[in-house]
Amino acid sequence: MGSPAKVLNGDTKERILAAAEKLFAEEGFARTSLRGITVEAGVNVAAVHYHFGSKEALLEALFARRAAPMNAERLAKLNDLEAASSGDVPPLEALIEAFIAPSFRMLEELDPAGPPASQLIARFFSEPEEIVQRLMREQFSDVGARYLATFTRALPDVGPREVAWRFEFMVAVLTHLLAGMHLIDVVPGATPGPADQPETIRHAVQFLAAGFRAPSKGAA
Amino acid sequence: MGSPAKVLNGDTKERILAAAEKLFAEEGFARTSLRGITVEAGVNVAAVHYHFGSKEALLEALFARRAAPMNAERLAKLNDLEAASSGDVPPLEALIEAFIAPSFRMLEELDPAGPPASQLIARFFSEPEEIVQRLMREQFSDVGARYLATFTRALPDVGPREVAWRFEFMVAVLTHLLAGMHLIDVVPGATPGPADQPETIRHAVQFLAAGFRAPSKGAA
DNA sequence: GTCTATAACGGGATAGAC
DNA sequence: GTCTATCCCGTTATAGAC
Structure with missing residues (x-):
């Protein structure tokens, strides 16, 4: 019997992260108080400052914890694709899916x-x-640079600058979906979703691949 | 000489809106204090409550003031297009441009x-x-419903549900650009922009039109 | 319709005991 | 490593003079 009823769980640091993740998601960063986090986590206010140093540093730790493995997965998939297509360029659809799927898994x-x-x-x-x-x-x-380079190789007829624009558009679609904005139902009854992840990814890949391949007409 | 040096300008309400717009943009809603707004506007704290009632109501007034004329322009453009193509469906590229251009003008x-x-x-x-x-x-x-219906008519081979997805993707690209996220320069030196508005719109329209026209393959 | 003054509250951060 | 207690600050909102 060390400390029986005081702390129900082990890792204070982990519990703070989990509580912060939940409350930041629900209320936003600015509207979430450290007090609220520590109540939710069942720990003390001072613990946050001890483990992280400040509220902002807590946000950083939170972000890195999710983003790092997600991007590791992105790089692993890209490596696999390049290995599989030995020397040649991976197919565009596969590239797009490799880029967007890890985000959905993380979510x-x-x-x-x-x-x-x-x-x-x-x-x-x-x-x-x-x-x-x-x-x-x-x-x-790092991930961005490697993927962008591969996309550029995969689309020799498009031109690097145009590919950069379209890469940006892909990021736009991805963040929009991740943020759940497509669920807002602005036009009543016309929302595409909610759909399961594989279907969402399939729709996005089809759309994005066609966009990437669009003939690149310069001005006039 | 009514009130010579006290208030440099006329409309207090308008000055509050302008100041709020500026500070919300720079700092975000939650981080912006009414004090900051009233200092910027050169008016008193109580004036905000008198004219708007609360901080949240101020945000609403702000939003409506910008969104309403923008969407009026969208509808006008759509009416023009439909009139011009008497009975037939307007061309896809023109539809896309009519939808996204008013946002850029507003910006x-x-x-x-x-x-x-x-x-x-x-x-x-x-x-x-x-x-x-x-x-x-x-x-x-309203605007969303009308545009979505027209897009669906313009793409008879795609299917309404798929068109709804792609409409959502268009909104994604639009909000991404409006929010200036493409300027973040995540991949150093690989940002497409900054570009002028006509060029940005041109890139987006090319990409989106191709995406909308993508062959709609069902599952398997 | 605009101001001053203040109420009533909650925030992040820290010192120091344990 | 974890707690209690507290400091100090800024916030929204309102009451009441002008």
Whole structure:
């Protein structure tokens, strides 16, 4: 009998992260108080400062914990694809799916129950630019660069600058879906979803592949 | 000489709206204080409550002021297109451009100087879902329904449900660009922009049109 | 219709005991 | 490593003079 009823669980740090993830998703970063997090986690206010140092540092830890394995998976898939197509360029559809699928997997393990987790991503993008930009660069610049290079090789008729635009459009579609914005049902009764992940991915891949392959007409 | 140095300008209400727009864009809604707004506007704290009632009501007024004329322009363009193609369906590219261009025009008149205004849109989407959903529906459901119907007519080989997905993807690209996320430069040196508006629109229309026209293969 | 002054509250952070 | 207690600050909102 060490500390019987005081702490129900072991890792304080982990419990803080889990509670923060939940509340940031539900309420947003600015509206979530450290007090609320520590109540949810069943720990003390001071514990956050002890383990992380500040509220902002907590957000960073949270972000890195999810983004790192997700991007590792992205790179692994890309390596597999390049190995499989020995020397040649992987097929476009496979590239797109390799890029977007890990995000959906991450979302699922973030909250198997359903959609509130998707809010977490939407919330993130509205933090002060400085933080978002720094964290995004830290976690995504390597994967982004490698994929962009491969897309450019896969689309020799399009031109690097145009490919960069279209890569950006792919990111747009991905973040939109991850943030769950397609579930808002702006036009009543006309929402495409909710659909399961494989179907969502299939729709997106079809659309994006056609967009990437669009004939690249210059101005006039 | 009524009140010579006290108030430099006339409309207090208008000055509050302008100041709020600026600060919400720069700092986000939650991080912006009414104090900050009233200092920026050169008015008193109580004036906000007098003219709007609460901080949230101020956000609503702000949103409606921009969204309403923008969507009026969307509808006008759609009417023009349908009139021009007397009885037949307007060309897809023209439809897409009619849908996305008014947003860019709004962005420009919001802040002719440059990009900080785009943050305003990004910020908006991360407010509590309830508010965002209500405001979006209020302002966008009519335009959305009419455009979606026309897109469906323009793409008889695609199928209504698939068109709804692709319409959603178009909205994704649009919001991404409006929010200025393509300027973040995640992959160093590989950003497509900054480009002028006509060029941005041209790239988007090319990409989206091809996506909309993608052959619609069902599962398996 | 606009101001001053203040109420009533909750936030992040820290010091220091244990 | 974890707690209690507290500091200090900024917030929204309102009451009441002008």
